[in-house]
Amino acid sequence: MLPGTGVVGAVAVGSLELSIRTIAQLGSDTCGSLPPDVAFVCENAGYLAGGLVLTIALTIASLLVGLVAGFPAGAIEVYGGRYASLAVEAVGTVFRGTPIVVILIFAYFVVPITDWFPIQRVLPVGGAFVAAVVGLGLRSAAYQSQLFRGTLQSVDEGQMEAARAVGLSKLGAIRHVIVPQALRRSVPGFQNEFTIVLKDTSVAIAIGLAELFTRSQDLFVQRTTAVTEVILLISAVYFVMTFGTNRALEYLNDYYAIPGEST
Amino acid sequence: MSDYDPLLTVESVSKRYGDERVLNDVSFTMDRGDVTVMMGPSGSGKSTLLRCVNRLTEVDSGEIRLGDHRVTDPGIDVDALRRDVGMVFQDINLFTHLTALKNVTLGLREVRGFSTDDAREAATEQLERVGLGDQLDSYPGELSGGQKQRVGIARALAMEPELLLFDEPTSALDPELVGEVTAVMADLAAGGMTMLVVTHEKGFAREAATDALFLDAGSIAERGPPAQLFENPENERTAEFLDRVSTVSGEP
Numbered sequence: 316m317l318p319g320t321g322v323v324g325a326v327a328v329g330s331l332e333l334s335i336r337t338i339a340q341l342g343s344d345t346c347g348s349l350p351p352d353v354a355f356v357c358e359n360a361g362y363l364a365g366g367l368v369l370t371i372a373l374t375i376a377s378l379l380v381g382l383v384a385g386f387p388a389g390a391i392e393v394y395g396g397r398y399a400s401l402a403v404e405a406v407g408t409v410f411r412g413t414p415i416v417v418i419l420i421f422a423y424f425v426v427p428i429t430d431w432f433p434i435q436r437v438l439p440v441g442g443a444f445v446a447a448v449v450g451l452g453l454r455s456a457a458y459q460s461q462l463f464r465g466t467l468q469s470v471d472e473g474q475m476e477a478a479r480a481v482g483l484s485k486l487g488a489i490r491h492v493i494v495p496q497a498l499r500r501s502v503p504g505f506q507n508e509f510t511i512v513l514k515d516t517s518v519a520i521a522i523g524l525a526e527l528f529t530r531s532q533d534l535f536v537q538r539t540t541a542v543t544e545v546i547l548l549i550s551a552v553y554f555v556m557t558f559g560t561n562r563a564l565e566y567l568n569d570y571y572a573i574p575g576e577s578t
Numbered sequence: 579m580s581d582y583d584p585l586l587t588v589e590s591v592s593k594r595y596g597d598e599r600v601l602n603d604v605s606f607t608m609d610r611g612d613v614t615v616m617m618g619p620s621g622s623g624k625s626t627l628l629r630c631v632n633r634l635t636e637v638d639s640g641e642i643r644l645g646d647h648r649v650t651d652p653g654i655d656v657d658a659l660r661r662d663v664g665m666v667f668q669d670i671n672l673f674t675h676l677t678a679l680k681n682v683t684l685g686l687r688e689v690r691g692f693s694t695d696d697a698r699e700a701a702t703e704q705l706e707r708v709g710l711g712d713q714l715d716s717y718p719g720e721l722s723g724g725q726k727q728r729v730g731i732a733r734a735l736a737m738e739p740e741l742l743l744f745d746e747p748t749s750a751l752d753p754e755l756v757g758e759v760t761a762v763m764a765d766l767a768a769g770g771m772t773m774l775v776v777t778h779e780k781g782f783a784r785e786a787a788t789d790a791l792f793l794d795a796g797s798i799a800e801r802g803p804p805a806q807l808f809e810n811p812e813n814e815r816t817a818e819f820l821d822r823v824s825t826v827s828g829e830p
Contacts, residue, residue, distance in 0.1 A: 386807035474635060481685035481737060482661040491684060498673050573675050575719020 316471040329566035351539040356548055359534055365554060366530035373511045373526060375449055380452025381508070385459025392460065393467045394489065403460065403466040415450070416521050422450040423522040447516070456514050462504040466497040509564065510557045517553075527552065581727040585610045585772055586631065591640030591650075593796075600626045602642070602796035608741075608774065608789075613767040615783040615804065618778045618793035619819055624776040625668075628743050628791070630663060631662040631774065645740055661689060664734030670726045672718040678705060678729045679714040682736045690737065704732040708762050724755030728762055732814055735766070744765070744775040778823050782809060792816045 339545065346357035356363075392400045410418070422428050423446035429435055434445045470493050478488035517528035531549045535542040584607035593601040601623045608614055616624045616790060629635035631642060633656050647659045673681050682701035686692040692700065705711055708728040718726055727747055734742055742765065748756040760782040767773060767786035769822035777783065783804040784791055790807045792800040792815075800813040811817040 326704075336668065471671070473667060473669055473671035474673065476664075477673065477733075478669060478684075479664075480660055480665040481631060481733065482657050482689040483685065484657055487688055489690060492673050492675075496673075499675065573719060574717040575721075576674060576717070 338410070352538070352544045355538050355541045356544045362534070363527065363530055363549065363552075366525055366527035369525060370513075370516050370527040372555075373451065373519065373524075374509075376448045377451035377512050377516070378509060381447060381459045381512070383457025384453065384456035386463050388456060388460035389463030389467060390489070392464045394485075405462055407457040410454050411461075413454075415454055415515050415518050418454055418467055419447060419450040419518055419522050422446040428473065439500065441520045441524075443519070445538055446522060447519040447524050447526075451512055451515060451519075455508060458508055458511075459505075462501055462508065466500040466504070467493060467508070469500060470496045473565060496573075499568075499573065502571070506564045506568075509560055513557055513560070514553060533562045548576050584818070585612075585645060586774070586824070587641070587643045588627070588631075589641045590643060591630060591637050593623070593630065593638050599796050601630075601637075604793075604796070604798055605640075606791065606798060606801065608772060610740075611635060611705055611735055611770050612789060613771075613773045613775065613787045614789040614791060615787040616791045616817070617778060617783075617823075618791075618799075622793040623794050624794040625745050628665075628745050628774065628776055631741070632660050632665055632745060634665075650715065653763075661737060662740045664739035664742040666727070666730050666742065666744045666747045668750055670718075670723070670730050670750065672726055672729055672733070674718050677715050677717055677722070678710060678732075679711070679730055681718070682733045682788055685733065685737055690701055701732070701736055705729065705735045707735070708732045709758070722755060723751045724758045726752070727751065727759045731759075731762055731766075740772060742771055743771045744773065744777065746776050746778075748777065748779060780804075780820075780823065784808065794819075 346354045349355075351356055388403045391403045392407075395403070397525060423443060428446045428449055429442045432445055432449055434440060434448070474492050474496065475485075475488050479485070479490040483491065516526055519526050520529040520532060523529065529547055531545045535545045584716075586608040588607070589605050591601055591604045592599070600610075604623070604627060607612075616627070620626050626635055630637050631644065631649065637650050638652065644659070644663065648654060649659060672678075673684065676684065679698065679701050682767065683692075683697040686700055687694065688695040692812070695820045702711070702714060705714060708731055710725060710728055712720060712731065713725060713729075718729070721729065730747075747763070748759050751759065756779065760779055763773070763775070764782060764786040775782075787804045789802040790802060791798055792807065792811075792813065794813075794815045797806055800807060800811060807816065808820060811820060
C-alpha cells in the first residue's frame with residue numbers, strides 16, 4: 316500500500332536477524348543459571364529467531380501478493396464488465412471457501428508452483444516458501460478483493476457524478492477521486508487482514524517450512540517437558556507482532572484521515 | 579430566423595423511467611447570457627431535464643444542442659461536452675479528500691491540462707471570486723454548507739464553461755446560509771454567465787433571472803419573465819405551487 320514497504324521490510328528483517336544473533340550468543344552464555352526447561356528455550360532462542368525472520372518475510376510477501384492481486388480484483392468486481400467480474404468472483408469464492416491448510420498443500424505438493432513462479436532463482440528462498448507465499452497470498456487476495464470492493468462501493472455516487480461533470484473520464488474519476496477515498500477507508504479492514512495472515516503463516520508447518528511455529532514444534536518434540544515454555548514464548552511473540560502492527564496501522568489511519576471527517 | 583443561433587436548444591425531449599413519464603415533449607431555447615430558472619413541484623422533471631443537458635441522464639427521444647455539441651447524439655465525446663457545461667449539485671459533492679483549492683485544480687490539471695502552478699493560480703482566482711480566498715487549504719469537512727457550495731461553484735467556473743447548470747444549489751443548506759450562495763450566483767448572472775437554474779428561491783429569480791420556466795408533470799406549463807410569472811401566473815398549477823413556496827419561505 317505504501318511505496319517502500321518492501322525495502323523497509325527487508326531492512327527490518329535484516330537488522331532483526333543481526334540483533335537476534337547477538338542475543339542468541341549472549342543467551343547461550345548466560346542460560347545455564349536458569350531452570351532446565353527455560354534454559355533449553357533460552358539456548359535455542361537463535362533457532363526460533365531464524366523462524367521468526369521467515370514468518371515476518373512470509374507475512375509481508377503474502378500481504379503484498381494479496382494487495383497486488385486483490386485490489387485490481389476488487390476494482391473489477393465493482394467496475395468491470397459482467398463476465399470479468401463473474402470470473403473474479405468465482406475465483407475468489409473458491410479461495411475463500413477452501414481451508415488454508417488445503418490451499419498450501421495443493422500449492423506445494425499438487426501443482427509445480429516453483430515452475431510457475433520461479434522466485435527461488437532470484438531470491439535465496441526454498442520451494443516451500445514460494446508455495447506458502449502463493450497460497451497465503453492468493454487467499455489473502457481473495458479477502459482483500461472483498462475489502463476493496465466494499466470500500467470502493469462505499470464512496471458516494473455523487474463523487475463519481477461530480478468528477479464526470481467536471482469532464483474527467485470514468486477511469487480518471489476512479490483514479491483521482493474514488494480510489495484515494497476508498498484506500499483511506501480500507502486501512503481498518505487491512506488491519507484485520509494483516510493479523511490473519513500473520514497468524515496463518517503458522518499453517519506452513521503442513522508443508523515443512525521452517526517458520527516460527529514449525530521450529531517451535533521441532534523444539535518441544537525434542538524436549539517434551541519444555542512444551543509450555545516454548546508455546547508461551549512464541550504466543551507472546553505472535554501477540555507482540557500483531558499488537559505492534561495494529562498500533563502502527565491505527566497511526567497510519569489517523570495520519571491519512573481526512574480533516575473534518577469523522578472516521 | 580436563420581440568424582437565430584441559441585446557445586442551448588432543447589427540442590421535444592421526452593424521458594420515462596419505467597411507466598413513469600418524467601419529461602414529456604419539452605422544448606425551449608437559451609441565448610448566451612440568459613439566466614433561466616426552472617421551478618415546479620417535486621417529481622416534475624426539473625433535475626432530469628438538467629441532467630440530460632450534460633448527459634448524466636440520457637433522453638429517450640428529442641434533441642438537445644449546445645453550441646457545436648449535438649448533446650443527444652450517441653456518438654459524441656461526452657467528456658468534451660462536459661468541459662463546456664459546468665454543474666453545481668444539490669448535495670454539493672465536493673471531493674471530500676481534497677482541499678478547497680485541489681477540488682478546483684483537479685479538473686484544470688487533468689481535463690484542461692494546466693501545469694500545477696497555472697492551475698493553482700487559476701483556482702485561487704476562482705475561489706477568491708466566490709469569497710473563499712482565505713479557505714484555500716480547508717477540507718470540505720471543515721467548511722460550512724454555504725462555503726462548500728461556493729467551492730462547488732468555483733470548481734464549475736474554473737472550467738470556463740459556456741453554460742452553468744445549478745440543480746437546487748441551496749436546498750440542502752440551512753436557511754441562513756442560502757443568501758451567501760444566491761449572492762454569488764446573482765453576481766455571476768450580472769457578469770453575463772449563461773445559467774440554467776433549478777431553484778425555488780424567488781428572490782434570486784426576481785433579481786437575477788431573465789426567464790422562468792414552470793414545469794409540471796414533465797411538461798413546461800408556463801414560461802415568462804420571473805416578475806410576470808410570479809405576480810400573474812396564467813396557469814392554475816403555477817399559481818398554486820408558487821403560493822405554497824411563498825408560504826414556506828415566508829416571502830410575500
